[in-house]
Amino acid sequence: MxxxxxxxxxxxxxxxxxxxxxxxxxxxxxxxxxxxxxxxxxxxxxxxxxxxxxxxxxxxxxxxxxxxxxxxxxxxxxxxxxxxxxxxxxxxxxxxxxxxxxxxxxxxxxxxxxxxxxxxxxxxxxxxxxxxxxxxxxxxxxxxxxxxPSIPMIPLSEHLPREIKIELLDAFKHYHFDPPSAASKLRRAIEKFCQSQGAKGTNLHRQIDSLKATLPLEAQYLEALKLVGNEGTHSNGVDEGDLLLAFKVIQYVLEFFDRKKRFEETTPDYEKIQEKFNSQLIGRDPVKA
Structure with missing residues:
Protein backbone atom coordinates (compact mmCIF):
# COMPACT_ATOMS: atom_id res chain seq x y z
CA MET A 1 0.00 0.00 0.00
CA PRO A 149 -17.03 2.29 -7.82
CA SER A 150 -14.95 2.31 -4.64
CA ILE A 151 -11.19 2.52 -5.21
CA PRO A 152 -9.17 -0.24 -3.48
CA MET A 153 -6.57 1.19 -1.10
CA ILE A 154 -4.74 -2.13 -0.78
CA PRO A 155 -4.48 -4.97 -3.33
CA LEU A 156 -7.50 -7.27 -3.14
CA SER A 157 -6.50 -10.75 -4.23
CA GLU A 158 -8.73 -12.91 -6.40
CA HIS A 159 -8.43 -15.51 -3.63
CA LEU A 160 -10.04 -13.20 -1.07
CA PRO A 161 -13.56 -14.34 -0.04
CA ARG A 162 -16.26 -12.17 -1.56
CA GLU A 163 -17.86 -11.25 1.78
CA ILE A 164 -14.56 -9.85 3.10
CA LYS A 165 -13.94 -7.93 -0.11
CA ILE A 166 -17.36 -6.26 0.10
CA GLU A 167 -16.73 -4.99 3.63
CA LEU A 168 -13.27 -3.71 2.73
CA LEU A 169 -14.51 -1.83 -0.32
CA ASP A 170 -17.07 -0.14 1.93
CA ALA A 171 -14.28 0.75 4.37
CA PHE A 172 -12.25 2.29 1.52
CA LYS A 173 -15.32 4.22 0.37
CA HIS A 174 -15.97 5.73 3.82
CA TYR A 175 -12.29 6.60 4.36
CA HIS A 176 -12.65 9.73 2.21
CA PHE A 177 -15.51 11.33 4.15
CA ASP A 178 -16.23 9.42 7.39
CA PRO A 179 -13.22 7.66 9.05
CA PRO A 180 -15.23 6.26 12.03
CA SER A 181 -17.62 4.51 9.64
CA ALA A 182 -14.64 3.16 7.69
CA ALA A 183 -13.27 1.72 10.94
CA SER A 184 -16.62 0.12 11.67
CA LYS A 185 -16.61 -1.50 8.22
CA LEU A 186 -13.07 -2.71 8.88
CA ARG A 187 -14.37 -4.43 12.01
CA ARG A 188 -16.98 -6.22 9.92
CA ALA A 189 -14.23 -7.40 7.57
CA ILE A 190 -12.42 -8.86 10.61
CA GLU A 191 -15.61 -10.65 11.64
CA LYS A 192 -15.92 -12.13 8.15
CA PHE A 193 -12.31 -13.32 8.28
CA CYS A 194 -12.94 -15.08 11.58
CA GLN A 195 -16.07 -16.71 10.20
CA SER A 196 -14.19 -17.92 7.12
CA GLN A 197 -11.73 -19.72 9.41
CA GLY A 198 -14.38 -21.34 11.58
CA ALA A 199 -13.59 -19.23 14.64
CA LYS A 200 -15.52 -20.10 17.79
CA GLY A 201 -17.04 -17.71 20.32
CA THR A 202 -20.01 -15.50 21.04
CA ASN A 203 -18.19 -12.23 20.34
CA LEU A 204 -15.30 -10.99 18.20
CA HIS A 205 -12.78 -11.07 21.05
CA ARG A 206 -13.41 -14.76 21.70
CA GLN A 207 -13.43 -15.57 18.01
CA ILE A 208 -10.01 -14.00 17.52
CA ASP A 209 -8.77 -15.79 20.64
CA SER A 210 -9.91 -19.13 19.21
CA LEU A 211 -7.66 -18.60 16.16
CA LYS A 212 -4.45 -18.25 18.20
CA ALA A 213 -3.74 -21.99 18.08
CA THR A 214 -3.78 -22.19 14.28
CA LEU A 215 -3.05 -18.62 13.16
CA PRO A 216 -1.08 -17.02 16.00
CA LEU A 217 0.39 -14.05 14.12
CA GLU A 218 -2.81 -13.27 12.24
CA ALA A 219 -4.74 -13.42 15.53
CA GLN A 220 -2.27 -11.02 17.13
CA TYR A 221 -2.75 -8.53 14.30
CA LEU A 222 -6.52 -8.94 14.39
CA GLU A 223 -6.58 -7.99 18.07
CA ALA A 224 -5.00 -4.64 17.23
CA LEU A 225 -7.35 -4.10 14.29
CA LYS A 226 -10.31 -4.85 16.52
CA LEU A 227 -9.36 -1.87 18.71
CA VAL A 228 -9.52 0.43 15.69
CA GLY A 229 -12.87 -1.05 14.69
CA ASN A 230 -14.27 -0.66 18.21
CA GLU A 231 -13.22 2.98 18.34
CA GLY A 232 -14.93 3.66 15.04
CA THR A 233 -18.10 1.85 16.11
CA HIS A 234 -18.47 3.37 19.57
CA SER A 235 -16.65 6.71 19.32
CA ASN A 236 -15.18 9.28 16.91
CA GLY A 237 -11.51 8.94 17.79
CA VAL A 238 -10.39 7.46 14.46
CA ASP A 239 -8.82 9.58 11.72
CA GLU A 240 -7.33 8.96 8.27
CA GLY A 241 -3.87 8.26 9.70
CA ASP A 242 -5.20 5.51 11.96
CA LEU A 243 -6.98 3.89 9.03
CA LEU A 244 -3.89 3.92 6.82
CA LEU A 245 -2.00 2.00 9.51
CA ALA A 246 -4.91 -0.43 9.92
CA PHE A 247 -5.16 -1.06 6.18
CA LYS A 248 -1.45 -1.90 6.05
CA VAL A 249 -1.88 -4.40 8.88
CA ILE A 250 -4.95 -6.08 7.42
CA GLN A 251 -3.16 -6.35 4.07
CA TYR A 252 -0.69 -8.72 5.72
CA VAL A 253 -3.48 -10.69 7.42
CA LEU A 254 -5.34 -11.15 4.13
CA GLU A 255 -2.23 -12.45 2.39
CA PHE A 256 -3.10 -15.62 4.32
CA PHE A 257 -5.50 -16.53 1.50
CA ASP A 258 -2.74 -16.30 -1.11
CA ARG A 259 -0.41 -18.37 1.06
CA LYS A 260 -3.15 -20.94 1.54
CA LYS A 261 -3.80 -21.11 -2.21
CA ARG A 262 -0.10 -21.59 -2.98
CA PHE A 263 0.02 -24.37 -0.39
CA GLU A 264 -2.93 -26.12 -2.01
CA GLU A 265 -1.36 -25.76 -5.46
CA THR A 266 1.99 -27.19 -4.37
CA THR A 267 0.58 -30.04 -2.27
CA PRO A 268 0.39 -32.48 -5.24
CA ASP A 269 4.07 -31.80 -6.04
CA TYR A 270 5.00 -32.31 -2.40
CA GLU A 271 3.13 -35.62 -2.34
CA LYS A 272 4.90 -36.84 -5.50
CA ILE A 273 8.27 -36.09 -3.93
CA GLN A 274 7.25 -37.85 -0.75
CA GLU A 275 5.98 -40.89 -2.59
CA LYS A 276 9.03 -41.25 -4.85
CA PHE A 277 11.80 -40.71 -2.37
CA ASN A 278 10.14 -42.36 0.61
CA SER A 279 9.89 -45.55 -1.49
CA GLN A 280 13.63 -45.41 -2.02
CA LEU A 281 14.16 -45.28 1.74
CA ILE A 282 12.50 -48.62 2.32
CA GLY A 283 14.93 -50.90 4.06
CA ARG A 284 17.30 -48.06 4.95
CA ASP A 285 17.92 -46.42 8.27
CA PRO A 286 15.96 -43.12 7.92
CA VAL A 287 18.29 -41.40 10.41
CA LYS A 288 21.48 -42.32 8.51
CA ALA A 289 19.80 -41.61 5.20
Whole structure:
Protein backbone atom coordinates (compact mmCIF):
# COMPACT_ATOMS: atom_id res chain seq x y z
CA MET A 1 0.00 0.00 0.00
CA UNK A 2 1.33 3.42 -0.97
CA UNK A 3 0.47 5.65 1.98
CA UNK A 4 1.74 8.78 0.24
CA UNK A 5 -1.05 8.64 -2.34
CA UNK A 6 -3.84 8.55 0.23
CA UNK A 7 -2.23 11.13 2.51
CA UNK A 8 -1.90 13.51 -0.44
CA UNK A 9 -5.67 13.47 -1.14
CA UNK A 10 -6.85 13.59 2.48
CA UNK A 11 -7.43 17.32 2.01
CA UNK A 12 -7.92 19.68 -0.93
CA UNK A 13 -5.63 19.17 -3.94
CA UNK A 14 -5.00 21.37 -6.97
CA UNK A 15 -6.61 19.81 -10.02
CA UNK A 16 -3.32 19.68 -11.96
CA UNK A 17 -1.55 18.01 -9.01
CA UNK A 18 -4.07 15.23 -8.38
CA UNK A 19 -2.14 11.92 -8.21
CA UNK A 20 -2.74 8.71 -10.13
CA UNK A 21 -4.93 6.24 -8.22
CA UNK A 22 -5.27 2.44 -8.43
CA UNK A 23 -7.87 1.34 -10.96
CA UNK A 24 -10.68 -0.74 -9.38
CA UNK A 25 -11.08 -2.68 -12.63
CA UNK A 26 -7.57 -3.69 -13.71
CA UNK A 27 -5.54 -2.82 -10.60
CA UNK A 28 -3.04 -0.62 -12.45
CA UNK A 29 -2.00 2.62 -10.80
CA UNK A 30 -3.05 4.62 -13.83
CA UNK A 31 -6.39 6.17 -12.89
CA UNK A 32 -6.13 9.90 -13.57
CA UNK A 33 -8.45 12.84 -13.06
CA UNK A 34 -9.94 14.06 -16.34
CA UNK A 35 -9.77 17.81 -15.70
CA UNK A 36 -12.04 18.46 -18.70
CA UNK A 37 -14.83 16.51 -17.00
CA UNK A 38 -14.73 18.61 -13.82
CA UNK A 39 -17.88 20.61 -13.19
CA UNK A 40 -18.54 22.82 -10.19
CA UNK A 41 -21.70 24.49 -8.97
CA UNK A 42 -22.41 26.71 -5.97
CA UNK A 43 -23.21 25.07 -2.67
CA UNK A 44 -25.71 26.91 -0.41
CA UNK A 45 -24.05 28.36 2.68
CA UNK A 46 -26.73 26.85 4.90
CA UNK A 47 -25.77 23.36 3.73
CA UNK A 48 -21.95 23.56 3.75
CA UNK A 49 -21.49 23.05 7.47
CA UNK A 50 -23.82 20.05 7.57
CA UNK A 51 -22.68 18.50 4.29
CA UNK A 52 -18.95 18.07 4.78
CA UNK A 53 -16.54 17.36 7.58
CA UNK A 54 -13.81 18.85 5.39
CA UNK A 55 -15.65 22.15 5.13
CA UNK A 56 -15.99 22.22 8.92
CA UNK A 57 -12.28 21.53 9.29
CA UNK A 58 -11.37 24.33 6.89
CA UNK A 59 -13.64 26.74 8.74
CA UNK A 60 -12.06 25.80 12.07
CA UNK A 61 -8.56 26.34 10.65
CA UNK A 62 -9.48 29.76 9.28
CA UNK A 63 -11.12 30.86 12.55
CA UNK A 64 -8.07 29.68 14.48
CA UNK A 65 -5.75 31.61 12.15
CA UNK A 66 -7.82 34.79 12.45
CA UNK A 67 -7.95 34.40 16.21
CA UNK A 68 -4.16 34.01 16.45
CA UNK A 69 -3.65 37.08 14.23
CA UNK A 70 -6.07 39.05 16.38
CA UNK A 71 -4.24 38.09 19.58
CA UNK A 72 -0.91 39.22 18.12
CA UNK A 73 -2.36 42.57 17.03
CA UNK A 74 -3.99 43.01 20.44
CA UNK A 75 -0.77 42.30 22.33
CA UNK A 76 1.25 44.72 20.21
CA UNK A 77 -1.46 47.38 20.31
CA UNK A 78 -1.50 47.34 24.13
CA UNK A 79 2.20 48.19 24.30
CA UNK A 80 2.71 50.04 21.01
CA UNK A 81 -0.62 51.40 19.70
CA UNK A 82 0.75 52.81 16.45
CA UNK A 83 2.61 49.60 15.55
CA UNK A 84 -0.43 47.51 16.46
CA UNK A 85 -2.59 49.69 14.23
CA UNK A 86 -0.18 49.26 11.31
CA UNK A 87 -0.02 45.49 11.79
CA UNK A 88 -3.80 45.35 11.84
CA UNK A 89 -3.97 47.35 8.60
CA UNK A 90 -1.41 44.99 7.06
CA UNK A 91 -3.46 41.92 7.99
CA UNK A 92 -6.59 43.46 6.49
CA UNK A 93 -4.70 44.44 3.32
CA UNK A 94 -3.35 40.90 2.93
CA UNK A 95 -6.85 39.53 3.30
CA UNK A 96 -8.15 41.94 0.66
CA UNK A 97 -5.34 41.09 -1.76
CA UNK A 98 -5.90 37.35 -1.49
CA UNK A 99 -7.98 35.66 -4.16
CA UNK A 100 -11.60 35.28 -3.17
CA UNK A 101 -12.35 31.68 -2.26
CA UNK A 102 -15.75 30.06 -2.84
CA UNK A 103 -16.75 26.60 -1.69
CA UNK A 104 -18.66 24.66 -4.32
CA UNK A 105 -19.88 21.17 -5.07
CA UNK A 106 -17.96 19.26 -7.72
CA UNK A 107 -18.29 16.21 -9.94
CA UNK A 108 -15.73 14.65 -12.27
CA UNK A 109 -14.54 11.45 -13.92
CA UNK A 110 -11.29 9.56 -13.61
CA UNK A 111 -10.09 7.39 -16.49
CA UNK A 112 -7.66 4.48 -16.43
CA UNK A 113 -4.75 4.79 -18.83
CA UNK A 114 -4.56 1.02 -19.01
CA UNK A 115 -8.04 -0.49 -19.41
CA UNK A 116 -9.68 2.91 -20.24
CA UNK A 117 -12.52 2.31 -17.76
CA UNK A 118 -13.97 5.25 -15.81
CA UNK A 119 -14.71 6.09 -12.18
CA UNK A 120 -16.99 8.93 -11.14
CA UNK A 121 -16.17 11.22 -8.21
CA UNK A 122 -18.23 13.70 -6.20
CA UNK A 123 -17.07 16.16 -3.57
CA UNK A 124 -16.17 19.77 -2.87
CA UNK A 125 -14.14 22.37 -4.73
CA UNK A 126 -12.42 25.54 -3.65
CA UNK A 127 -12.93 27.94 -6.53
CA UNK A 128 -11.04 31.22 -6.59
CA UNK A 129 -12.00 34.54 -8.14
CA UNK A 130 -9.06 36.66 -9.27
CA UNK A 131 -8.24 39.87 -7.44
CA UNK A 132 -9.48 43.12 -8.93
CA UNK A 133 -7.33 44.06 -11.90
CA UNK A 134 -5.66 40.65 -12.09
CA UNK A 135 -6.07 38.30 -15.04
CA UNK A 136 -4.77 35.19 -13.30
CA UNK A 137 -6.31 33.40 -10.36
CA UNK A 138 -5.41 30.52 -8.11
CA UNK A 139 -6.09 27.06 -9.47
CA UNK A 140 -9.25 25.25 -8.36
CA UNK A 141 -8.70 22.70 -5.60
CA UNK A 142 -10.84 19.60 -5.11
CA UNK A 143 -11.59 17.18 -2.30
CA UNK A 144 -13.46 14.15 -3.60
CA UNK A 145 -15.49 12.37 -0.93
CA UNK A 146 -17.25 9.67 -2.97
CA UNK A 147 -15.83 7.42 -5.67
CA UNK A 148 -18.03 5.06 -7.71
CA PRO A 149 -17.03 2.29 -7.82
CA SER A 150 -14.95 2.31 -4.64
CA ILE A 151 -11.19 2.52 -5.21
CA PRO A 152 -9.17 -0.24 -3.48
CA MET A 153 -6.57 1.19 -1.10
CA ILE A 154 -4.74 -2.13 -0.78
CA PRO A 155 -4.48 -4.97 -3.33
CA LEU A 156 -7.50 -7.27 -3.14
CA SER A 157 -6.50 -10.75 -4.23
CA GLU A 158 -8.73 -12.91 -6.40
CA HIS A 159 -8.43 -15.51 -3.63
CA LEU A 160 -10.04 -13.20 -1.07
CA PRO A 161 -13.56 -14.34 -0.04
CA ARG A 162 -16.26 -12.17 -1.56
CA GLU A 163 -17.86 -11.25 1.78
CA ILE A 164 -14.56 -9.85 3.10
CA LYS A 165 -13.94 -7.93 -0.11
CA ILE A 166 -17.36 -6.26 0.10
CA GLU A 167 -16.73 -4.99 3.63
CA LEU A 168 -13.27 -3.71 2.73
CA LEU A 169 -14.51 -1.83 -0.32
CA ASP A 170 -17.07 -0.14 1.93
CA ALA A 171 -14.28 0.75 4.37
CA PHE A 172 -12.25 2.29 1.52
CA LYS A 173 -15.32 4.22 0.37
CA HIS A 174 -15.97 5.73 3.82
CA TYR A 175 -12.29 6.60 4.36
CA HIS A 176 -12.65 9.73 2.21
CA PHE A 177 -15.51 11.33 4.15
CA ASP A 178 -16.23 9.42 7.39
CA PRO A 179 -13.22 7.66 9.05
CA PRO A 180 -15.23 6.26 12.03
CA SER A 181 -17.62 4.51 9.64
CA ALA A 182 -14.64 3.16 7.69
CA ALA A 183 -13.27 1.72 10.94
CA SER A 184 -16.62 0.12 11.67
CA LYS A 185 -16.61 -1.50 8.22
CA LEU A 186 -13.07 -2.71 8.88
CA ARG A 187 -14.37 -4.43 12.01
CA ARG A 188 -16.98 -6.22 9.92
CA ALA A 189 -14.23 -7.40 7.57
CA ILE A 190 -12.42 -8.86 10.61
CA GLU A 191 -15.61 -10.65 11.64
CA LYS A 192 -15.92 -12.13 8.15
CA PHE A 193 -12.31 -13.32 8.28
CA CYS A 194 -12.94 -15.08 11.58
CA GLN A 195 -16.07 -16.71 10.20
CA SER A 196 -14.19 -17.92 7.12
CA GLN A 197 -11.73 -19.72 9.41
CA GLY A 198 -14.38 -21.34 11.58
CA ALA A 199 -13.59 -19.23 14.64
CA LYS A 200 -15.52 -20.10 17.79
CA GLY A 201 -17.04 -17.71 20.32
CA THR A 202 -20.01 -15.50 21.04
CA ASN A 203 -18.19 -12.23 20.34
CA LEU A 204 -15.30 -10.99 18.20
CA HIS A 205 -12.78 -11.07 21.05
CA ARG A 206 -13.41 -14.76 21.70
CA GLN A 207 -13.43 -15.57 18.01
CA ILE A 208 -10.01 -14.00 17.52
CA ASP A 209 -8.77 -15.79 20.64
CA SER A 210 -9.91 -19.13 19.21
CA LEU A 211 -7.66 -18.60 16.16
CA LYS A 212 -4.45 -18.25 18.20
CA ALA A 213 -3.74 -21.99 18.08
CA THR A 214 -3.78 -22.19 14.28
CA LEU A 215 -3.05 -18.62 13.16
CA PRO A 216 -1.08 -17.02 16.00
CA LEU A 217 0.39 -14.05 14.12
CA GLU A 218 -2.81 -13.27 12.24
CA ALA A 219 -4.74 -13.42 15.53
CA GLN A 220 -2.27 -11.02 17.13
CA TYR A 221 -2.75 -8.53 14.30
CA LEU A 222 -6.52 -8.94 14.39
CA GLU A 223 -6.58 -7.99 18.07
CA ALA A 224 -5.00 -4.64 17.23
CA LEU A 225 -7.35 -4.10 14.29
CA LYS A 226 -10.31 -4.85 16.52
CA LEU A 227 -9.36 -1.87 18.71
CA VAL A 228 -9.52 0.43 15.69
CA GLY A 229 -12.87 -1.05 14.69
CA ASN A 230 -14.27 -0.66 18.21
CA GLU A 231 -13.22 2.98 18.34
CA GLY A 232 -14.93 3.66 15.04
CA THR A 233 -18.10 1.85 16.11
CA HIS A 234 -18.47 3.37 19.57
CA SER A 235 -16.65 6.71 19.32
CA ASN A 236 -15.18 9.28 16.91
CA GLY A 237 -11.51 8.94 17.79
CA VAL A 238 -10.39 7.46 14.46
CA ASP A 239 -8.82 9.58 11.72
CA GLU A 240 -7.33 8.96 8.27
CA GLY A 241 -3.87 8.26 9.70
CA ASP A 242 -5.20 5.51 11.96
CA LEU A 243 -6.98 3.89 9.03
CA LEU A 244 -3.89 3.92 6.82
CA LEU A 245 -2.00 2.00 9.51
CA ALA A 246 -4.91 -0.43 9.92
CA PHE A 247 -5.16 -1.06 6.18
CA LYS A 248 -1.45 -1.90 6.05
CA VAL A 249 -1.88 -4.40 8.88
CA ILE A 250 -4.95 -6.08 7.42
CA GLN A 251 -3.16 -6.35 4.07
CA TYR A 252 -0.69 -8.72 5.72
CA VAL A 253 -3.48 -10.69 7.42
CA LEU A 254 -5.34 -11.15 4.13
CA GLU A 255 -2.23 -12.45 2.39
CA PHE A 256 -3.10 -15.62 4.32
CA PHE A 257 -5.50 -16.53 1.50
CA ASP A 258 -2.74 -16.30 -1.11
CA ARG A 259 -0.41 -18.37 1.06
CA LYS A 260 -3.15 -20.94 1.54
CA LYS A 261 -3.80 -21.11 -2.21
CA ARG A 262 -0.10 -21.59 -2.98
CA PHE A 263 0.02 -24.37 -0.39
CA GLU A 264 -2.93 -26.12 -2.01
CA GLU A 265 -1.36 -25.76 -5.46
CA THR A 266 1.99 -27.19 -4.37
CA THR A 267 0.58 -30.04 -2.27
CA PRO A 268 0.39 -32.48 -5.24
CA ASP A 269 4.07 -31.80 -6.04
CA TYR A 270 5.00 -32.31 -2.40
CA GLU A 271 3.13 -35.62 -2.34
CA LYS A 272 4.90 -36.84 -5.50
CA ILE A 273 8.27 -36.09 -3.93
CA GLN A 274 7.25 -37.85 -0.75
CA GLU A 275 5.98 -40.89 -2.59
CA LYS A 276 9.03 -41.25 -4.85
CA PHE A 277 11.80 -40.71 -2.37
CA ASN A 278 10.14 -42.36 0.61
CA SER A 279 9.89 -45.55 -1.49
CA GLN A 280 13.63 -45.41 -2.02
CA LEU A 281 14.16 -45.28 1.74
CA ILE A 282 12.50 -48.62 2.32
CA GLY A 283 14.93 -50.90 4.06
CA ARG A 284 17.30 -48.06 4.95
CA ASP A 285 17.92 -46.42 8.27
CA PRO A 286 15.96 -43.12 7.92
CA VAL A 287 18.29 -41.40 10.41
CA LYS A 288 21.48 -42.32 8.51
CA ALA A 289 19.80 -41.61 5.20
Missing amino acids: KEAIWKSIAGFVKVSKYPFLPCPYCGAESLSLDARSLHVRPLPDSYKEIASRHFRDLKSEKLKSLSETGEVVKDVFETQPLLGFLIGLGAVAAELQADIENMAQSIAFFQCGGCEASVSAVGLAKVYTARTGEQHKQETEVKFEYFT
